[in-house]
Amino acid sequence: MPTISNKGKAMPESPIRKLVPYSEAAKKKGRKVYHLNIGQPDIKTPELAIEKIKSLDLKVLEYSHSAGNESYRRKLSDYYKGIGIDAAFDEMLITTGGSEAISFALMTCLNPGDEIITTEPFYANYLGFATAAGAVIKAVTSKIETGFALPPVEEFEKAITSKTKAILICNPNNPTGYLYSETELNALRDIVKKHDLYLFSDEVYREFCYDGKKHFSAMNLKGIEQNVILIDSISKRYSACGARIGVMISKNKEVMTTALKFAQARLSPPSLGQILGEASLETPHEYFDEVIAEYVQRRDLVVSEINKMPGAFCPKPTGAFYAIARLPIDNSDTFCRWLLEDFHYKNQTVMLAPATGFYASKLGLDEVRIGYVLNLHDLSAAMKCLSEALKVYPGKTVKVKELAG
Amino acid sequence: MPTISNKGKAMPESPIRKLVPYSEAAKKKGRKVYHLNIGQPDIKTPELAIEKIKSLDLKVLEYSHSAGNESYRRKLSDYYKGIGIDAAFDEMLITTGGSEAISFALMTCLNPGDEIITTEPFYANYLGFATAAGAVIKAVTSKIETGFALPPVEEFEKAITSKTKAILICNPNNPTGYLYSETELNALRDIVKKHDLYLFSDEVYREFCYDGKKHFSAMNLKGIEQNVILIDSISKRYSACGARIGVMISKNKEVMTTALKFAQARLSPPSLGQILGEASLETPHEYFDEVIAEYVQRRDLVVSEINKMPGAFCPKPTGAFYAIARLPIDNSDTFCRWLLEDFHYKNQTVMLAPATGFYASKLGLDEVRIGYVLNLHDLSAAMKCLSEALKVYPGKTVKVKELAG
Numbered sequence: 084m085p086t087i088s089n090k091g092k093a094m095p096e097s098p099i100r101k102l103v104p105y106s107e108a109a110k111k112k113g114r115k116v117y118h119l120n121i122g123q124p125d126i127k128t129p130e131l132a133i134e135k136i137k138s139l140d141l142k143v144l145e146y147s148h149s150a151g152n153e154s155y156r157r158k159l160s161d162y163y164k165g166i167g168i169d170a171a172f173d174e175m176l177i178t179t180g181g182s183e184a185i186s187f188a189l190m191t192c193l194n195p196g197d198e199i200i201t202t203e204p205f206y207a208n209y210l211g212f213a214t215a216a217g218a219v220i221k222a223v224t225s226k227i228e229t230g231f232a233l234p235p236v237e238e239f240e241k242a243i244t245s246k247t248k249a250i251l252i253c254n255p256n257n258p259t260g261y262l263y264s265e266t267e268l269n270a271l272r273d274i275v276k277k278h279d280l281y282l283f284s285d286e287v288y289r290e291f292c293y294d295g296k297k298h299f300s301a302m303n304l305k306g307i308e309q310n311v312i313l314i315d316s317i318s319k320r321y322s323a324c325g326a327r328i329g330v331m332i333s334k335n336k337e338v339m340t341t342a343l344k345f346a347q348a349r350l351s352p353p354s355l356g357q358i359l360g361e362a363s364l365e366t367p368h369e370y371f372d373e374v375i376a377e378y379v380q381r382r383d384l385v386v387s388e389i390n391k392m393p394g395a396f397c398p399k400p401t402g403a404f405y406a407i408a409r410l411p412i413d414n415s416d417t418f419c420r421w422l423l424e425d426f427h428y429k430n431q432t433v434m435l436a437p438a439t440g441f442y443a444s445k446l447g448l449d450e451v452r453i454g455y456v457l458n459l460h461d462l463s464a465a466m467k468c469l470s471e472a473l474k475v476y477p478g479k480t481v482k483v484k485e486l487a488g
Numbered sequence: 489m490p491t492i493s494n495k496g497k498a499m500p501e502s503p504i505r506k507l508v509p510y511s512e513a514a515k516k517k518g519r520k521v522y523h524l525n526i527g528q529p530d531i532k533t534p535e536l537a538i539e540k541i542k543s544l545d546l547k548v549l550e551y552s553h554s555a556g557n558e559s560y561r562r563k564l565s566d567y568y569k570g571i572g573i574d575a576a577f578d579e580m581l582i583t584t585g586g587s588e589a590i591s592f593a594l595m596t597c598l599n600p601g602d603e604i605i606t607t608e609p610f611y612a613n614y615l616g617f618a619t620a621a622g623a624v625i626k627a628v629t630s631k632i633e634t635g636f637a638l639p640p641v642e643e644f645e646k647a648i649t650s651k652t653k654a655i656l657i658c659n660p661n662n663p664t665g666y667l668y669s670e671t672e673l674n675a676l677r678d679i680v681k682k683h684d685l686y687l688f689s690d691e692v693y694r695e696f697c698y699d700g701k702k703h704f705s706a707m708n709l710k711g712i713e714q715n716v717i718l719i720d721s722i723s724k725r726y727s728a729c730g731a732r733i734g735v736m737i738s739k740n741k742e743v744m745t746t747a748l749k750f751a752q753a754r755l756s757p758p759s760l761g762q763i764l765g766e767a768s769l770e771t772p773h774e775y776f777d778e779v780i781a782e783y784v785q786r787r788d789l790v791v792s793e794i795n796k797m798p799g800a801f802c803p804k805p806t807g808a809f810y811a812i813a814r815l816p817i818d819n820s821d822t823f824c825r826w827l828l829e830d831f832h833y834k835n836q837t838v839m840l841a842p843a844t845g846f847y848a849s850k851l852g853l854d855e856v857r858i859g860y861v862l863n864l865h866d867l868s869a870a871m872k873c874l875s876e877a878l879k880v881y882p883g884k885t886v887k888v889k890e891l892a893g
Contacts, residue, residue, distance in 0.1 A: 084714045085653065085686050087746050091596045094749035100554070128549045136760065137542050144533045144730040144764070149505070179584050179732065182754040190620060191496045195600065211753030215595060217622070248490065281490050309489045325549040325759025327584065327732075335489065341496035347505055348616030349587040354730025355541065355760040359549070 093214050098207050098440020105423035106434050115431040116423070117465035119453045122257065124404065126322040126374050128359075135362035136355060147351040150343060151177020151330075155361040159330065162364050166289075168302045170313070170332045176342055177352045177360075181287045181316030181329035182208065187342045188312045188331055189216035192281050197248040199283070200239060204231075204407060204441030204450070206257045206285070221247070222443035227409050227450065230398035231259035233267040239274050249281035250274065255288040255298070258441050258452040259407050260382075260400020262292055265299040272304040282307060285314040287329075288403035290371055293379050296401045302332070309335045317356075319404075321363040322374075326356035378404050381455035381462055388466035389453075392473055394480070397453075406453050407438055413478035415439055415451050421476060428471040431464060449480070498619050503612050503845020510828035511839050520836040521828070522870035524858045527662065529809065531727040531779050533764075540767035541760060552756040555748060556582020556735075560766040564735065567769050571694075573707045575718070575737045581747055582757045582765075586692045586721030586734035587613065592747045593717045593736055594621035597686050602653040604688070605644060609636075609812060609846030609855070611662045611690070626652070627848040632814050632855065635803035636664035638672040644679050654686035655679065660693040660703070663846050663857040664812050665787075665805020667697055670704040677709040687712060690719040692734070693808035695776055698784050701806045707737070714740045722761075724809075726768040731761035783809050786860035786867055793871035794858075797878055799885070802858075811858050812843055818883035820844055820856050826881060833876040836869060854885070 099120055106116050150156065156172035163170045178184040185208075193199070195217030201209060203222035213220045223238045225231040239250070250271060255262040275282045284301030292298050301311050316329035333339055346352075382399070385406055389397035394411030412418040415437035422432050436454075438447030455462060473479065504525055511521050555561065561577035568575045583589040590613075598604070600622030606614060608627035618625045628643045630636040644655070655676060660667045680687045689706030697703050706716050721734035738744055751757075787804070790811055794802035799816030817823040820842035827837050841859075843852030860867060878884065 084740065084742075085597065085684050087742055088595065088597055088599050088602075090599070091746035091749070094746065094753070096749055097554070097752040100752055123551050125548065127547050133544070133546055133549070137544060139538070139542060141538055142532050143530065144538070144728045146528055146729040149502070179758070180755060186754070190493065192490065192493055194493050194495070195622070197493075208753045208755075211749070215750060215753065217600070279490050323549045324551040325756065327756070327758040337489075337492055341492050341499065344496070344499035344501055344616070345620060347502040348499070348613045348620065349591070350585060350613075351730065351732070353584070353732040353758040353761055355764070356758055359760070 090214060090217070095207070095210050095214065099436050102419055102423060102434065105420055109423045109432060113430065114427050117431065117433045117457060117461055117468065119455070119457065119465055120434040120436040121456060122405070122454055123324055124319060124322045124456050125458065126377070128322045129363055129366040129370055131365055132321060132323065132359045132363040136359050139358065144354055147354050147357060149346040149351050150175070151352055152357050152361070155357050158361055158364050168300050170302065174334055174339060175330050175332045176339065176346055177357060178329040178331055179352050180318060180327040181285065181314050182212070184314045184316070184329045184331035185209070185212045185283070185285065186215065187345050188283050188314065189213060189218055190345055191338055191341045192312070193218040193248050196246060198244060198246045199249045199251050200242050200247060201251040202234060203443050204258050204438055204447060206253055207440045209251060210443070220443055224444065224446065225259065225261070227396065227398060227407060231256065231261040231407065233263055233270065236270045236274060243278055247278065247280060249283055251283040251285070252301070253285040254301070255291060255402025257288065257403055258405045258436070258438070260403045260405045262296050262298065262402035268299055268301060268304060272307050275307050275310050280310060282311045283314060284311060287314065287316040287319050289315070290320050291375065291378060291404060292402045293375065293382065294401050312338060317360045317363055321366060323359060323363065326359050327353050328356040328360040378455065380459060382406065384459060384462055385453055385455050385466065388470070392470050395473065404455050406455070407450050408453055409450050410473065411480045412449055412476060413480055414448050417478055418476060419451065421478070422472055426472050426475070428468045431468050433465045433468040433472070495619060495622065500612070500615050500619065504841050507824055507828060507839065510825055514828045514837060518835065519832050522836065522838045522862060522866055522873065524860070524862065524870055525839040525841040526861060527859055528729055529724060529727045529861050530863065531782070533727045534768055534771040534775055536770055537726060537728065537764045537768040541764055544763065549759055552759050552762060554751040554756050555580070556757055557762050557766065560762050563766055563769050573705050575707065579739055579744060580735050580737045581744065581751055582762060583734040583736055584757050585723060585732040586690065586719050587617070589719045589721070589734045589736035590614070590617045590688070590690065591620065592750050593688050593719065594618060594623055595750055596743055596746045597717070598623040598653050601651060603649060603651045604654045604656050605647050605652060606656040607639060608848050609663050609843055609852060611658055612845045614656060615848070625848055629849065629851065630664065630666070632801065632803060632812060636661065636666040636812065638668055638675065641675050641679060648683055652683065652685060654688055656688040656690070657706070658690040659706070660696060660807025662693060662808055663810045663841070663843070665808045665810045667701050667703065667807035673704055673706060673709060677712055680712050680715050685715065687716045688719060689716060692719065692721040692724050694720070695725050696780065696783060696809060697807045698780065698787065699806050717743060722765045722768055726771060728764060728768065731764050732758050733761040733765040783860065785864060787811065789864060789867055790858055790860050790871065793875070797875050800878065809860050811860070812855050813858055814855050815878065816885045817854055817881060818885055819853050822883055823881060824856065827877055831877050831880070833873045836873050838870045838873040838877070
């Protein structure tokens, strides 16, 4: 039997999906499982977008342009203009989800062995994309005590080697929900400029900013216009994860010309998803007002409930729809599995993502990621399960840690 | 400005799409351009598949399973059973087009520098996928004189080095339209077995076999069950290129488990395309009878018209919807560009794909690929254009070559 590639062996398993067999087993036992482990929002996709697909007059479902339909790119350019981002239609490439945008960016910019600095905890699939591209993720740790704010610039400087080629940020952040400030982004800009790095900015949660905080895009950082590559997607914005439509944007023509070659090899992004994406741009602003109001209520519930649990701590995120909580547990992998295999409260349990999968270092053993993608009623029931679980979990740590807010 | 990756520099431009600016300029001059350069069929997507999308009752367009919807995979397994291929639902991975299936197969099986042997002329994007995976394509030349039959086994043996890891075939073949016989495939089987290689079999044109010839799938080759990886897609079968739905199939569990990790990183294949793909499986057989009858008429027209042109030769393909023709020209790149820039017949011209892009060696200078993706009327007009063009093309070669038939 011929052997598997080294890259294939090195590819990480999805830390979010690896507990799935246990949740399936729990359900087979008749237990209700509250899924707070996923990034699949329960929010409705805008009706006008779905209606567009349903009213299609289509005879042949054809390939599109490899860079995506021009009509869509032109409207997307208007959309960005409306939120203060200058991106012409020929400075973008429609991709198969934000995933493909990251993939294209890494393959376009990095040689095998090149290093990317990001903050940990980070979106676990970055590790997969980096492995596939032969690149190496170096993580600078952001801390729960500061609410996962950008680590000091000195930490980035320390992480830079001769192989460092890029910095990657997710803003607002998955998994921490942290929204980077303009000051923090300018600090990153200075490092990027000083060392002439690429800055990959994953802004797929841009619309989800709370408490009146404003999103500042990396596209608006002065003096590094040729270094920035924006990663975006309609998955979260319009709750259209299954459309698999994202976009890669850069003012750097060499980057875009090169990325187009990767895009041409795979022919085109999904045609139906693009039609839905284009229609989504007509979504009225009230849609987001409602969604954001809903997420704020959910976040407030999660944060306040967790902070009531003895020994637990959850900083208040101001973006995206995730929170990282520190729990009084020995090992988050064991705990999350135990929740599914051995625990139930009134025949219900909760599924969480162990934070270990979001760290490149061996941190996260006492942290979990919580996606608040359930309605308030279910979320409340899920928090009750968690609270009861912490009372009886055999691997509970006695020591209650001192935490700064 | 940071530098582009070596891989990005090495990525080939699409040979099919690089003439697009010239065709656009021709159209701006008011000229009718017959597109025989593309693989986008004009055949209608089955109505029942489009209707399925239009009648969707969908609130949230969610991610699917990373391996694709189980319901779709189970029905697909039945479909394969119906055509004599044994493939269980958990031996397949739904991909974003056949493109992603090839990409996953290469990344799963090959290390940088590993070699893949294929026959040339070959589907140009194989070069792109190989480059992206860091692998190297080694081509064994199939010849127009034999109608692009499988080159002798000795040629493959000669091409094998210590770095050879796989053989890649496309059957029926794009760009030649050649359908490999069971005898030819068994010859490949013997080499694969002897050297313990992977056999990647791209069978996306499987339904398009003519003159009563039957397709033999690599999945049915005895004794190399663990070596074969099947690449398939609904793009051509149901004229649904824009759905971006393909599949990767293998009996090799280690291969499939590894490929799933790449699939998990990109989350899931397009949900709408999968729904359309699943519905397509209900397409009645008459649909294919009609399509095949249409393609046979088109092929017959192309082959007979080209063979009437002095100094031209086109073998009769028995599969897919392409033919490679040898023309009395100095340089197919120059000729195809000249057709768009400098030639017209009654204000019409034809766009062809220069065969040079389908060869790894420097062959194909006097060959073009013709996709018969237009109705008989337009195809006839396109052939008339080509015939007239050959009379006046400045780079016409005087020597009329002797060709075996």
